[in-house]
Amino acid sequence: MSLTLGPNRPLSSTAPATVNYELHGPAHRLFFDPFPRRIRAFLGGEPVVDSVRAMLLHESNLMVVLYVPREDVLARLTPTEHSTHCPFKGDASYWDVTAGGRTAANAAWGYPDPRPEAAWLEGYVAFYWDAMDAWFDEDEETGGHPRDPYTRIDVRRTSRPVTVSAHGEVIAQTRRALVLSEGHLPNRFYVPREDVPAELLEVSATHSYCPYKGQASYLHVAGVPDGAWYYPQPCDGVGLIRDHLAFDGDGLEVRVSGEPVETGMPPRS
Known part of the structure; x- marks a missing residue:
């Protein structure tokens, strides 16, 4: 099962009724968890990401999102004027991603100055999965978002x-x-x-x-x-x-x- 997505999941906003414990803290929960394998992304035939230090962000009621350290991004990131605000993580900055003679607009985002309760997001970048040409989990190509290790x-x-x-x-x-x-x-x-x-x-x-x-x-x-x-x-x-x-x-x-x-x-x- 997913930890966050769907009603009555352990980290969803609505706590399960069939438990003998209480979770103290915000109703909207964040859990930053290591991704256990090498992850790579390509655009225009050139590498964009190559990381063995990726993290998965589990967030209440949302699908899991993969983040990688900025140092593991191999493509050129160009800041854009686009931004979004998350009341739980802070203000997100966006970047155009350029590799292989192609540019994917606003394809990457991150939180340069995240809220204190999500300070561990600083220095990490996430990518829109479908903005890249290909993703590899180790040497196996995957055509969609990363697997949630807590989904069975x-x-x-x-x-x-x-x-x-x-x-x-x-x-x-x-x-x-x-x-x-x-x-x-x-x-x-x-x-x-x-x-x-x-x-x-x-x-x-x-x-x-x-x-x-x-x-x-x-x-x-x-x-x-x-x-x-x-x-x-x-x-x-x-x-x-x-x-x-x-x-x-x-x-x-x-x-x-x-x-x-x-x-x-x-x-x-």
């Missing part, structure tokens, strides 16, 4: 009956589904692709990336655009979901043992 994914086989309907018509039934539990997100039920009539599926050009599961491809389902997604080459640890489909979209409903379940479609690009 479990995949389990289930014999409970899973039914998928489109506009009220049943399009798939199975007792061979997989249930995927991921952090604060609702359980997602993955149906074997062979249990869905092929004539109801149409290949989509849409893709998305999850640092925990891999590159997702999409399908139009029974007239519902991008109503299903799957992982052709899932990450280590979730290989069971290969050749299985998850569903979400207007007009689609997933029921488990006759009860509707909450779905959730990953961000698409």
